[in-house]
Amino acid sequence: MLTGHFRKGRGMASKPVAFEIKELSKTYGSGRAAVHALRGVSLTVRRGEFLVLLGPSGSGKSTLLNIIGGLDSASSGSVYYEDQDLTHLADPALTRYRRNHVGFVFQFYNLMPGLTALENVELVVEIAPDPMPAEQALGLVGMSHRLDHFPAQLSGGEQQRVAIARALAKQPQVLLCDEPTGALDRDTGIGVLEALATVNREVGTTVLIVTHNAGVAAMADRVIRFVDGQVTKIDHNERKADAADIQW
Numbered sequence: 001m002l003t004g005h006f007r008k009g010r011g012m013a014s015k016p017v018a019f020e021i022k023e024l025s026k027t028y029g030s031g032r033a034a035v036h037a038l039r040g041v042s043l044t045v046r047r048g049e050f051l052v053l054l055g056p057s058g059s060g061k062s063t064l065l066n067i068i069g070g071l072d073s074a075s076s077g078s079v080y081y082e083d084q085d086l087t088h089l090a091d092p093a094l095t096r097y098r099r100n101h102v103g104f105v106f107q108f109y110n111l112m113p114g115l116t117a118l119e120n121v122e123l124v125v126e127i128a129p130d131p132m133p134a135e136q137a138l139g140l141v142g143m144s145h146r147l148d149h150f151p152a153q154l155s156g157g158e159q160q161r162v163a164i165a166r167a168l169a170k171q172p173q174v175l176l177c178d179e180p181t182g183a184l185d186r187d188t189g190i191g192v193l194e195a196l197a198t199v200n201r202e203v204g205t206t207v208l209i210v211t212h213n214a215g216v217a218a219m220a221d222r223v224i225r226f227v228d229g230q231v232t233k234i235d236h237n238e239r240k241a242d243a244a245d246i247q248w
């Protein structure tokens, strides 16, 4: 299989490195209760890449996402974000990294029920150093027509798109998504994946998606396959599928 053939870039291999992950391990607990969630994962992620992390439940995908998002610590190995070793940052620096560089999207949307879609996104815009206007972020995810709706008046897929707009509004370099379509049916899930692909394509945000839905792999630049805490295979897609065309 040829490497480096990407629809948007013959060129992804020459893009600057966003994350350099080396021999990363994570063990929860100790002794007989020890769980080896990651066992020596190494991976280079380039700026602007769209990666899908695929594998069975319990294979370590979320653990990796949480460590590179600065939400969890490693047991050994290193994760560089540009020139910063996240595994050796003190808490205040790690908090700054998370706040300034990373947007998170989780399976459940955690929107404030008493605020409209627009207000939910504005909340982030108020505290970010270099935000995008909330209306623009909602426009990118196809939610311009629902600015004044409250979460309870939106479908699950629409709520997730508001959550993506909220993550996006602070203009993060990286969007980390853990099972973003896990609670959605096919049609609404595809709307959410389309929104993520749009953000990646139009803003250039590096996107990592953890999923157990194998169909999503067709949308990625690269598919990172996990088994039992290890990366067992990395596939390059020469052509990325549109969200509307994937198998669910």
Ligand code: ADP
Residues within 6 Å of the ligand: 028, 029, 035, 036, 037, 055, 056, 057, 058, 059, 060, 061, 062, 063, 064, 210
């Ligand atoms: P995946 O995202 O692929 O489903 P996870 O990264 O969530 O897998 O989990 C990998 C392994 O680590 C699993 O066996 C899980 O039970 C364990 N694990 C994850 N988080 C913790 C934790 N906070 N404490 C103990 N074990 C954990």
